[in-house]
Amino acid sequence: MAFNHLPAGVHDALAPLSVTPVTHSMPMAKNHRSDRSSTDTAPSPSPGTVLDRLASGPSRASRITHTEHVPPRAGRHAVWPDRIRSEVVAAVQAAGIEHPWAHQAHVAGHALDGDSVVVATGTASGKSLAYLVPVLSRLLDGSEAPNGRGATTLYLAPTKALAADQCRSVKEFSQPLGNAVRPAVYDGDTPVEEREWVRQYANYVLTNPDMLHRGILPSHARWSSFLRALKYVVIDECHTYRGVFGSHVAQVLRRLRRLCARYGAEPVFLLASATAAEPSVAAGRLTGVPVTEVADDASPRGELVFALWEPPLTELQGEKGAPVRRTATAETADLLTDLVVQGVRSVAFVRSRRGAELISVIAQERLATVTSAADATGDRSLASRVAAYRGGYLPEERRALERALHSGELLGLAATTALELGVDISGLDAVLIAGYPGTRASLWQQAGRAGRSGQGALAVLVARDDPLDTFLVHHPEALFDQPVESTVLDPDNPYVLAPHLCAAAAELPLTDEDLALFGPACEELLPQLEAAKLLRRRAKAWHWTRRERAADLTDIRGQVGRPVQVVETGTGRLLGTVDAGAAHTTVHEGAVHLHQGRTYLVRALDLEDSVALVEQADPPYATVARDTTSISVLETDTEVPWGDGRLCYGSVEVTNQVVSFLRRRLITGEVLGETKLDLPPRTLRTRAVWWTVTEDQLDAARISPEILGGALHAAEHASIGMLPLFATCDRWDIGGVSVPLHPDTLLPTVFVYDGHPGGAGFAERAFHTARDWLTATRQAIASCECDAGCPSCVQSPKCGNGNDPLHKRGAVRLLTELLKAAPGAQRDDRVP
Numbered sequence: 001m002a003f004n005h006l007p008a009g010v011h012d013a014l015a016p017l018s019v020t021p022v023t024h025s026m027p028m029a030k031n032h033r034s035d036r037s038s039t040d041t042a043p044s045p046s047p048g049t050v051l052d053r054l055a056s057g058p059s060r061a062s063r064i065t066h067t068e069h070v071p072p073r074a075g076r077h078a079v080w081p082d083r084i085r086s087e088v089v090a091a092v093q094a095a096g097i098e099h100p101w102a103h104q105a106h107v108a109g110h111a112l113d114g115d116s117v118v119v120a121t122g123t124a125s126g127k128s129l130a131y132l133v134p135v136l137s138r139l140l141d142g143s144e145a146p147n148g149r150g151a152t153t154l155y156l157a158p159t160k161a162l163a164a165d166q167c168r169s170v171k172e173f174s175q176p177l178g179n180a181v182r183p184a185v186y187d188g189d190t191p192v193e194e195r196e197w198v199r200q201y202a203n204y205v206l207t208n209p210d211m212l213h214r215g216i217l218p219s220h221a222r223w224s225s226f227l228r229a230l231k232y233v234v235i236d237e238c239h240t241y242r243g244v245f246g247s248h249v250a251q252v253l254r255r256l257r258r259l260c261a262r263y264g265a266e267p268v269f270l271l272a273s274a275t276a277a278e279p280s281v282a283a284g285r286l287t288g289v290p291v292t293e294v295a296d297d298a299s300p301r302g303e304l305v306f307a308l309w310e311p312p313l314t315e316l317q318g319e320k321g322a323p324v325r326r327t328a329t330a331e332t333a334d335l336l337t338d339l340v341v342q343g344v345r346s347v348a349f350v351r352s353r354r355g356a357e358l359i360s361v362i363a364q365e366r367l368a369t370v371t372s373a374a375d376a377t378g379d380r381s382l383a384s385r386v387a388a389y390r391g392g393y394l395p396e397e398r399r400a401l402e403r404a405l406h407s408g409e410l411l412g413l414a415a416t417t418a419l420e421l422g423v424d425i426s427g428l429d430a431v432l433i434a435g436y437p438g439t440r441a442s443l444w445q446q447a448g449r450a451g452r453s454g455q456g457a458l459a460v461l462v463a464r465d466d467p468l469d470t471f472l473v474h475h476p477e478a479l480f481d482q483p484v485e486s487t488v489l490d491p492d493n494p495y496v497l498a499p500h501l502c503a504a505a506a507e508l509p510l511t512d513e514d515l516a517l518f519g520p521a522c523e524e525l526l527p528q529l530e531a532a533k534l535l536r537r538r539a540k541a542w543h544w545t546r547r548e549r550a551a552d553l554t555d556i557r558g559q560v561g562r563p564v565q566v567v568e569t570g571t572g573r574l575l576g577t578v579d580a581g582a583a584h585t586t587v588h589e590g591a592v593h594l595h596q597g598r599t600y601l602v603r604a605l606d607l608e609d610s611v612a613l614v615e616q617a618d619p620p621y622a623t624v625a626r627d628t629t630s631i632s633v634l635e636t637d638t639e640v641p642w643g644d645g646r647l648c649y650g651s652v653e654v655t656n657q658v659v660s661f662l663r664r665r666l667i668t669g670e671v672l673g674e675t676k677l678d679l680p681p682r683t684l685r686t687r688a689v690w691w692t693v694t695e696d697q698l699d700a701a702r703i704s705p706e707i708l709g710g711a712l713h714a715a716e717h718a719s720i721g722m723l724p725l726f727a728t729c730d731r732w733d734i735g736g737v738s739v740p741l742h743p744d745t746l747l748p749t750v751f752v753y754d755g756h757p758g759g760a761g762f763a764e765r766a767f768h769t770a771r772d773w774l775t776a777t778r779q780a781i782a783s784c785e786c787d788a789g790c791p792s793c794v795q796s797p798k799c800g801n802g803n804d805p806l807h808k809r810g811a812v813r814l815l816t817e818l819l820k821a822a823p824g825a826q827r828d829d830r831v832p
Contacts, residue, residue: 063331
C-alpha cells in the first residue's frame with residue numbers, strides 16, 4: 001500500500017506546479033504623502049500597545065512564543081537625475097514628494113541610461129515611484145512626436161487588482177502633465193469598445209502576463225504602432241514569477257522581445273521585487289537580458305513588532321486520537337475581531353479562499369454583538385466594516401472591495417495573497433498572517449503591508465497545526481536570522497517551452513536565428529513538435545500548422561481546462577469560478593462552498609460542461625477531500641549513495657483520484673463523517689526526489705515490518721511540511737508518496753514530487769539540500785511534545801489515507817539511521 005500526500009497545486013496539472021534590522025534614532029524623513037484617509041486622523045497606538053492588548057485575554061500571553069523588534073530606520077535622500085523632465089519633477093513635488101530616496105534616484109539613472117534594472121527593496125520603499133519617474137519623463141518626450149505617441153510603456157502585474165491600482169496611481173501622478181500620459185488597463189475585464197482606443201492611443205498600458213500571452217502577442221499586428229514605440233517594460237512584483245508560472249512568464253517575455261525586435265524596438269526592462277536573494281540573477285533568468293541590481297533600501301521605516309503566535313491545544317481529539325490544537329483560522333478570526341474593536345486597521349492574510357471567507361464570517365458574527373458606539377464613525381456597525389477578499393470574485397466585487405479598503409471604509413479584511421502584491425492598502429496598523437505563507441519573502445511582503453507613511457506596525461504570524469509552522473514559532477532564528485530565498489524558475493522546462501515555441505511560430509515563422517532567444521532545449525523539441533504535426537519546416541522557418549490558436553495550448557498559470565462556473569440553482573446567478581484543476585477537491589458533490597460570507601452546498605458537478613450547481617445552506621461543518629495517489633519512476637537522472645540506501649532525482653508519473661470527502665465541524669475541526677465520491681483519475685508527469693532504505697538500515701533503526709509503513713508515511717508527511725524552508729515553494733506545490741516496497745526501486749521508498757507538469761524546480765532543490773532538509777525534518781518530529789504523532793509533526797491535512805498508518809518514533813529512528821550515511825554527516829547539524 002502506498003501512502004500519499006497530494007498538493008493543491010497538482011490539481012491544476014492533473015486535469016487531461018531575513019531581514020537585517022537597522023537601528024537609527026533620526027526622525028523620519030518625508031518622501032511621500034500621508035496615506036491615511038481624511039476621516040482617520042486619530043493617532044495610532046504603538047504596535048507594542050496593540051500587542052499587549054491582544055495578549056491580555058485569558059491564557060493569551062502564553063501563546064506568544066517570540067517577539068521580534070525591528071527598530072525604526074531613517075531615510076537617505078538624493079536628487080533626481082538632471083535628465084528627468086522638469087514637468088515630471090514638478091508633478092511629483094505636487095504630490096507631496098520633495099526629494100527621492102537614494103535607491104529611487106539610482107533606478108531612474110539606470111533606466112535613462114538604457115540599462116535594464118531591478119529594484120529589490122522593502123515593502124513601501126517607493127519602488128513604484130523609482131520606475132514611474134523615468135517612464136513618465138520618456139513618455140513626455142514621446143508626446144512631442146508628430147503622432148503624439150513617440151514612446152510607449154508596457155506594465156505587467158501578476159494580478160488584475162495590482163494593475164488597476166497602479167493605473168489609478170499613474171493617473172494621479174500624471175494629472176499635471178495633461179494628455180501627454182495616457183494610461184489604460186488592458187485585461188479580460190476591459191470592455192470591448194475600449195480596447196481599440198487602448199491599442200491606438202494609450203501610451204502606458206497596464207496588463208498582466210496572461211493577457212500578454214493570449215491577447216496582445218497573438219494580435220501583434222494590431223499592436224504594431226504600440227510595439228514599435230515601446231521603450232520600457234515594467235515588471236512589478238517580479239519575485240512572484242517563480243516555479244512553473246515564472247517559467248511560463250519568462251518565455252512570454254522572450255516572445256515579446258522577439259516581436260519588438262521585428263518592429264525595430266528594444267525595450268528596457270524595469271523590474272520591482274520584494275527583498276530577495278540574488279535579484280539580478282532571477283531578473284536576468286526571467287527576462288533573458290542582463291539586469292543591474294539596486295538593493296540598498298534608503299527609505300525610512302517605522303518600528304515593526306513581529307510576534308509569533310501558537311494557538312493552544314484543545315481537549316478535542318483528531319484522527320487516531322491525536323491532540324488537536326485550535327485552528328489558525330479560529331485564532332486569527334478572534335484576533336481580527338479584537339483589532340477591529342480597538343479601531344486598529346488590519347488585514348488578515350489567509351492561505352486559502354475558504355479560510356478568508358471563514359475568518360470574515362466569524363469576525364462579522366462576533367462584531368455584530370458590538371454596538372455601533374464602539375465604531376469611530378458612529379454611523380456604521382463594526383460588522384459591516386469587515387469583509388473577505390479572494391480570487392474567484394466577479395470583477396465588480398473586487399473593485400468595490402479595493403475602493404472600500406483604500407478609502408478606510410473597511411476596517412478589517414480577511415484576504416488571500418490576491419491582495420498581498422503591491423495594492424495600495426495604505427494606512428494599515430496591523431497584519432495577521434494565518435499560517436506561514438511558504439517563503440520568508442512572502443512573509444516579509446505580507447508583514448510590510450502595515451506601517452506605511454513611517455508609522456509603527458504590528459505583524460503576527462499565527463501558526464497552523466503542522467510541522468513547519470510549529471517548527472518556526474519555536475525556532476525564530478529560522479525566520480529572523482536567515483536571508484530570503486532565491487527565486488526558482490526553469491524556462492527550459494520542455495512542458496513550458498514547447499507550447500511557447502508553437503505560439504511564437506504562430507505569431508511569426510520561427511527561424512534558426514530566433515532559437516538562441518528561447519534557449520538550448522529548442523533544438524531537441526522542434527523535431528518533436530513537427531512529429532506531433534504542430535509545426536512544419538518550410539524553407540528556413542518553422543510554421544504553425546493548426547487552425548486553432550497556438551496561444552491556447554497552455555495556460556501560463558497551469559490551469560488546465562475551462563474554469564468551473566459556480567451557479568446558484570434557484571436563481572441561475574453566477575457566483576464566481578473555480579480553477580478546473582481544483583474542481584475535484586473544492587466543488588465536488590456535497591462540498592461546502594463559501595462566497596461573500598454566504599454558505600452553499602454543491603448539489604452537482606458537471607465536469608463536461610464545467611458547471612457546479614449550488615444552493616444556499618447553513619451546514620455546521622466544512623468539507624475536506626480525500627484522494628489516493630500512486631507513482632511510477634520514468635527515469636532516474638541522478639542518484640547518490642547514502643550508505644546502502646540511495647538518494648535519487650528524476651522523472652515520475654503520478655496518478656491521483658479523489659475518492660471521498662470528510663465533514664469537519666467548524667472551528668474545532670472534529671470529524672463528523674466521510675462520504676465516498678466517484679470521480680475520474682488524473683495523471684501527471686513531473687520531477688521528484690526520492691530516497692530508499694535497505695533491510696540492514698531498517699534493522700539498525702529497529703524498524704519492524706509492522707511499523708515500516710507508518711514510519712515511512714510519517715517521515716514523508718514531515719518532510720513535505722519542512723521543504724518550503726529550503727525551496728521557494730508552498731507545501732501545496734508539492735506532493736508525496738511512501739511505499740514499503742515500491743515496484744520500481746524494490747525497496748522501501750519515500751517520494752516527494754513537484755505538483756506541476758514537467759516539474760517546478762522544488763524537487764531538484766530538495767535533492768541538492770537533502771541532508772539539511774531531512775535533518776530539520778527529523779528535528780521537527782523529535783522535538784514535538786505529542787506521544788504518537790499529531791498535526792504539529794507528522795499528520796497532514798491533505799493525506800489521502802486519513803493519516804493512517806503513522807509511527808512517529810519509527811520515523812525519527814529511520815531518519816536518524818538514514819542521515820548517518822549522508823554525505824557530510826560529520827558536520828554539525830544546523831538549520832539553514
